[in-house]
């Protein structure tokens with residue numbers, strides 16, 4: 001397959017991440033099939049290039065100097081979603097979504113079908129593939145609660161894995177492993193009361209809007225929840241709510257201390273990383289707790 005014609009050169013990553021930072025990817029492609037993904041991996045191997053799979057860029061900090069490799073972005077060209085009956089049990093339905101489908105679309109589809117269990121996903125700005133990789137979750141539920149099967153590519157082959165909770169951990173999964181690319185999710189959801197489901201979606205959306213800085217560029221929670229603590233609380237207790245090192249725009253959100261934001265969209269990744277490091281140092285000095293990044297780094301060095 002002539003894969004060359006879908007590969008672009010020097011594509012700026014900044015608009016493709018919710019943090020709104022990042023330089024150019026030397027090579028970039030948005031495949032529309034699993035075959036194209038395999039072709040792209042082969043292209044990377046043949047040219048000794050590293051590759052990085054990007055979803056909706058809502059948990060990625062792309063380096064200011066860009067990425068000297070191939071970014072494979074799974075977006076709406078692989079964004080199909082469909083709902084099917086569960087032939088074994090009329091109380092349930094399956095939703096099958098390609099990796100590039102937005103998670104909010106997945107959650108909204110479930111709600112519109114009167115299916116419960118995916119309400120948590122409506123407000124998470126990732127793709128289905130990124131959500132499986134990260135085991136995204138909120139308000140006491142996550143992907144592991146609803147996933148029954150995941151399609152992925154490994155060693156140049158499409159594989160289908162029946163999954164259970166054991167395949168997922170806190171903000172990680174079996175698929176968060178070098179060389180595994182998620183291409184689709186099949187979830188099983190129970191039929192419920194559509195009005196109650198929509199009411200719950202609305203309630204969660206309102207909670208999010210009230211507590212999170214959703215109008216400022218960010219990656220959501222910057223740090224993982226440390227065992228026995230909340231990252232935001234530790235940061236706040238260290239007096240860092242609203243803190244910034246300089247006027248770069250990199251700032252601890254005054255609304256939610258767990259979010260590092262790019263105020264005004266003018267900061268670079270280096271400013272964000274510098275702030276992250278300084279938060280980690282201060283919190284460690286004050287509490288002895290090491291804050292580990294939940295955000296992932298594309299290119300450059302992890303700070």
Ligand SMILES: Cc1cc2nc3c(=O)[nH]c(=O)nc-3n(C[C@H](O)[C@H](O)[C@H](O)COP(=O)(O)OP(=O)(O)OC[C@H]3O[C@@H](n4cnc5c(N)ncnc54)[C@H](O)[C@@H]3O)c2cc1C
Pocket residue numbers: 018052053054055056057058059060074099123124125126127128129130131132133134135136137138175180181182183212213214218219220221296
């Ligand atoms: C305002 C805001 C609120 C948020 N709230 C939440 C929340 O409540 N809960 C939560 O869990 N997260 C939350 N997040 C973080 C983020 O939305 C999730 O982590 C989401 O699952 C990331 O999906 P993505 O498609 O954007 O992945 P990306 O950011 O594009 O990538 C994240 C990681 O997944 C890998 N990846 C992406 N797609 C694939 C694939 N198809 N196959 C293999 N690897 C892949 C990437 O290589 C990268 O390492 C929030 C972010 C923002 C900006």
